[in-house]
Every structure is written in C-alpha cells, then in structure tokens.
Amino acid sequence: MRRDALENRIYDVAVIGAGVIGSAIARELCRYDLSVCIIEKNVDVCEGTSKANSAIVHGGFDAKPGTMKAKMNVIGNRMMDKVCEELDVPFKRNGAMVISFEGEDSLSELVARAKANGVEVEIVDPKDYEENISSDAKCALLCKSSGIVCPFELTLGYAENAVENGADIYLNTPVLGIKKDENFTIHTSKGNIQARCIVNAAGVYADAIHDMYLSHSYTITPRKGEYLLYDRDLKDLVSHTIFQLPGKMGKGVLVTPTIHGNLLAGPSADDLLEKDDLETTDEGLAYVLNTASKSLKDMPSMVITSFAGLRAHGDTGDFVLDMPACGFFEAACIESPGLTSAPAIGEYMAGMVAGYLGADLDPSFNPVRKKRVLDGDRIICRCESVTEGEILAAIHSTIGARTLDGVKRRVRAGSGRCQGGFCSIKVMEILARELDVPFEDIRKNTLDSVIVFGKTK
C-alpha cells in the first residue's frame, strides 16, 4: 500500500507481532466484523520465538492450577485438532511421558496438578511403552493427549487464514512509536498506521512495545533454549515426547520425535540480556546432550543441526492477557506452553477486543486455509524430496516465501541432512525467477543476510 493511502486508513485492530500468538489473535479477530492488520518487524511471519521451540502440544498436566497458563494450555490442547484441520497443519497426538528416576512419589505433585487442571494422566512403567528408554527410569507419568505440531505451519496457517479473511499484513515493518488521540497512531518504518485498538503480541519485545505507550509494568527476560536436531533415520528411537521431572529452570530437557520425523532434544535454559542473541554455545549444547542422554539408553550422534530460540520469560509469573489501557490489549510474557495455548489465547483475546468494540460476528468468515498446489514434479531438495511445484506454491501462497529460510520453513527444502548443500542454489534461482529480482538480492532471512556478492564475471 502506498504511504499516503496507508495513513488515511483506520483499522479497527492492529496486531503487533506475527508470531503464533499474534497470528492466532488476528485470525480469530477475523471472525468478527472488524478490519484487522498485522504489523511484523521481520521479513516473514514466524521469525521469533515461534520458529525455534520444542514444537510440542503440552497436555497441560504441569501448569500451576488456576493460572492463565494452565487454563489456556488445557483449552488450547483441546482446540488443536480442529484448528490444525482447518488450517491444514500437521499435528499428531503422540503422547508424552515424564520419567522419574526416583519412585512414584516423585510424580505425585504432577498427578495432583493434572487432576486439578482436568487432564487425564496415568502412572506407567515407561519400558512398556518405549524400548529405548533408560533403564534408570523407574516410572513415568503418561499423558496421551500431548502432541507434536509444526509450529511454522501453525503460525503461517493462522496468518494466511487471517489474510484470506481480509486482514492486511505489513512485513518488514518495525514499530517505532505509539501515540493516541482519537485513535492509535502507530509510527512504523513504513509510515503511520492508524487503528482503534492495538493488540501487543510482540513476543520477547512485548515489554518494549508496552513501554512505548504505557509506563513500565513488567519485564521480559529472553530465556534462551538450545536444541539439537537429529537425522530422520532416528525417527523410531522414541515415539512419545520424553520429559524428565521438571526443575526450577523449566521443564528440563526433552527428547521427542518431531512431526516431520526427526528427533529433537532440548532446550537448555539461560536467561539473557539481549533480545536477539541466538548464539548456540558449547556449554548449552553439551548440557542438552548430557541431560537428554539420561532419558535414553543410547543417545545417538547423528545431529544434523543445532539452534537456539528465545522464550519470552516475564517477571509476572503468568501469561499477561489483558487490556491495561482503553483499546490497548496485550498478550505478553507468553513462554511455554505458548504454542499449545495459541488457539485458546487467540479466541480469548479476540473475544475481549470484539467485546470492547461491540463487534458482531462476520457470517462470511471462512476458517479453512486454502493451501495452493502448483505443478512441477522436478525434485529440488533431495533429502526431503521437495518438488519445484511445492516451492512455487510456497512462494505464491497467501503470505509467500521471500527468503531461503522462508522456503525452508514452508516446504522443508534445505532442512534435511545435507542442510541445503545441494538445493539452496536451485531454491535461490527459483525465488529470483518467480519474484523477478536478481539472484544476488535473495537473502537467507534478514535484510542483511546477503548470500552472494554479485557476479564473478
């Protein structure tokens, strides 16, 4: 949209942040007769916490009863089947086990929490369910309703469905300031955006957005979690998500199959000062490996990549789902179980905003995301057998991929065991051709993540 046109438009709601929470809220807002936009500082959706996490749907047995975390977790878990079907997102209830190296007594607090939260669990001998489980594991709490999901697809599905239902999305648009006269004026790198309401869903930056308009009331500490991702050959090593009994710094290191058939171990937990520190560390990776090794008989060595993600750990102790000032809503401090809670938070926040604005339901809302299918059976990514047609669909979908990582997240080209060694050049060629830009303009993810420096000749 042109700058002047942008400045003349007044949205009913502007959602800041296109992670899974912002995208879910935007999509749920589209159920109402409201004009909605999403403002995202990165070049793509799902670039923050939503892209680097455990990718699991928690059962809800360990959140403290009575908290928003517990409530949203349990509701979100129950909503997941329907949401994933509507949005065409891969999801599976593979079940989770919390193993204990002590006796059954050590699990009693979890059992009590599960009961209070209304989550079905049972105490089992983990060896009856997993043959590769450590022989030191004496017993386990089994929660069959836990699952695994693709967090990229869930975020993208929500954001695309919002756009398909009329929402606008402004990518690569950092918010620089917020003020309010009659309406909110959101000062961004691309000009001012006006809205009657704001929903702050800015992840680890939510406190900074809050402080642009209101006085400081909570602090978000980015809590780094490092992960190891293993080769698909190991997909049969465990079928459940294996937790160890939680400690003070989080839920401990888990070992889980991913929805795409890899094995994932992590996260570590380190509180940081910087909100964009995604460095993995020798110590963090060693911690993940050593801790995860306790869960299994043999921890394999076929790591294909390691990565770090930041959780938005707030000093509030619970999710902040609130309207701290007229028309200014926020979904902040969304750490684990944020991914699981996203459907519930989306519904809850949208309901709150719609109530405030007195909006009616929009009968034309279509909850089903349309995934594009395009022709082209040439295999581009060998490791994951991704075709040219799939890549074309990723580029030309409602919110199309613009970067190498954007393609990778949408269709997994480059996420296999060779990590893009063979296919990255071909994907860049397809991106350049389809977007009609020079090859050297293709980026890995951010605007400055240049891949090649011009032509040799």
Added chain:
Amino acid sequence: MKKDLVVIGAGPAGLAAAISAYEEGIRDILIVERDNLLGGILNQCIHPGFGLFTFGEELTGPEYAARYIAKVKELGIEYMLDTMVMDITRDKVVTLSSGLKLEAGAIILAMGCRERPRGALNISGTRPSGIFTAGTAQRLMNIEGYMPGKEVVILGSGDIGLIMARRMTLEGAKVKMVVEIKEKSGGLARNIAQCLDDFNIPLLLNTTVTKIHGKDRVTGVTLSTGEYVSCDTILLSVGLIPENELSKKCGVRLEEGSNNIICSEDLMTDVDGVFCSGNVHHVHDLVDNVTKEAIKAGKSAAIYLRR
C-alpha cells in the same frame, strides 16, 4: 516397463559403468540423472588434475566428463535428465520421480557422495548467511557465476577446500587461512603446494573453528587457539559421505559411521543384482580410480545379466 540395466547417476561412475556394460554386450540400458546435464560433479570441477592415469594427460573436470558423455551419446545409451530415483525395492523395481516404475534386471548404484554440513560438526554460535560447503561455493562460482564471499576462512583441508582457496583467490577474494583440526591435511600434497603455497595462504594444523559470529551475515570466527578472525564467509571442507539413502531403501548393507557400501569383490551389494561403483561405494581420492571401479561394476553387471 522393463530394463536390463538401470544405472543411477550420470557422474563419472555412472557414465563409465554404463559404457562398460554396453561394451560387454548389454544394450537395454537406462541412465537416470537428477541434474539437468550429464557429468555430475565434474562439471563444476574446472581445475586440472583429472585423467592422468586414464588418459595419460591432465584434463579439467568438464573435459574428462566430456569424453564419457560423447561415448554415451555415440553408443546411443539411453538416459533421462531431471529425474530422481525415489525408491528401489529388493526385487529391483525402480520408481522415478515422474512416477514411472522400472523392473530392472540389474542396477548399478552411482549416486556419488555429499559433503558434511555444519550441523555434523556441531560448531556453536549464530546461524548467519555466508556458511557454505566448499562444493556449494564451487558451484556458485563455476556454474552460476556468483561470488560467495570476499574474506574467507576455510574450515577443513579436504581437496575441494584447497581447490576453492585458489579459485576464490583468483577471482579476487581474500582467503585468510585454512584451518585443519588434524595434524596433517586430508588433501593431496600437490594441492597444498599449488593452491595454498602459491598464494601464501596459511594452513593452520591442529586448529579448528570453535564459534561462528554474525547475526545476519558471518562476521568472524573464533579458533580453537582463542584467536578471533574476522571474515564474511566460511567454507566447510570437512569430509564427504557416500550418498546411500536410496541404497538403504532396497536393503543394501552399509558400514556404520562411514556410510560405505559393503560389497563383494565384483562390486555386487548384499542385494542380488544390485551393484555399486564410485563414491557411493566409498569416497575415492581420484576420478581415475572411480572410472576403473565403474568399468568393473559394468562388467560384473553384464556377467550377472548374461548368466
């Protein structure tokens, strides 16, 4: 559809194996290639050093490949480009990416190898752009014509890394160093002499990269010595692995760790009628040795088909 012999891969191994089988009297042959031209990795290996033992002269990769491509065309051996084999069964049914199923009398595996990526090394740090395997950088420069970097640190002293140190220097990049964790380079002595020494590029032995820096693009590395080296590009030349994903599907037995194929003297794998040749069997130093082995595999497959 039936085929006497299906050769998977049209690099040096596949081409020589197909020609050899033809010369042994097999006519109904199909070579399946996933790329859009014959020759495989040789097309991007524009440096000399190929063919000294096979032809008694020093050729570049494309020239070496051209001799076999010409022969395949001259003999009229059938080939398919832009086609990937998706599956092979134990009873030798080959499924192509086009959906076509071939019942093969015999199969020669010639898929080559791939480079070890960063993940396999588990180097900590950020995940910026500017990290390439040496082979990817080679393709970018020699086939696509783009500069992958300006200030380069090469991790690992495999031959492709050494070749790329020279190649990038010739095209105007500054190659700051090659670091090798072992006490001896894995590359050929001649490549150290003519690719590093000729251009005064230091080779640091017993040294590795312990951390990668840079949020968007690489800005530098920390070495195991503690030294920080600024650079915008890291090339990885840390070993090759036979590409045996397909082989595993039909039950070919592999050596654990190396991913090499366990096969008989005549290059038949554990699966009856499935042969292997070249880098998919094990990684060879020289293309001349790949050719030699492929000729033998072609012969063995022909004997098997005639039996």
Added chain:
Amino acid sequence: MEKTYTCINCPLGCQVKAVISEGKVISLSGNTCEKGEKYVVKEVERPSRLVTSTVKVIGGRGPLVSVRTREEIPKEHIFDVMDEINKVVLKAPVGLGDVIIKDIFGTDVISTCEMEEK
C-alpha cells in the same frame, strides 16, 4: 642451498629434495619418476602453472564457459592471465576446445566445456 618441493604432476605429490646453486639445480632426490625431476628443475628455474577459470557467455544455457590455458604459463603471470580472461565476453554456442584468447604468454586460453545456445 637445499630445498624440498612437492611435485604437483600427479596425486602422489612426491617430496623432492633439490640442491640449488645460483638459481640452478645441482642434484635431486626423492622423486619417483622423470616428471618429478623435470618439475623441480622447472620450478626452480622458471616456475609455471596451468590457469583455469571461467569466461562470461551470452545467450547460452548457462552464464559461464570454463576455460584453461592450453599449456602452463609463467607462475608470476597468473593474475595477468586472469585479467585478460575477465575481459572476454563470448557468444553461445561455444565448442569444447575453442580458442578463447590467442597467444598469451606463449600459449592459448581454450574452452574446456561445450556451451549450447539457449
């Protein structure tokens, strides 16, 4: 003066020890064949190299043609040859072995691949 050279003729990479006096080789040891001797003498007296690179091509199936010097050229002129190679722009089709630059440091730059028209 005594100096050790790595013979670059073949993958054996023999370590050849040479005794040198006033820029001439007096004696050699460590080579496994005649080529090693020839190489070291040449390396001491007038070192030379094959140069391989690429040349821009217009209208081809790809943007580049790979090229090399037909014979070795004096080592100190590697970058001079590169400068000349970088000036050339070809038009497809290009045949394998076509002369790209004629008579440069006593040899030619030739194409090492075929490049059909698009």
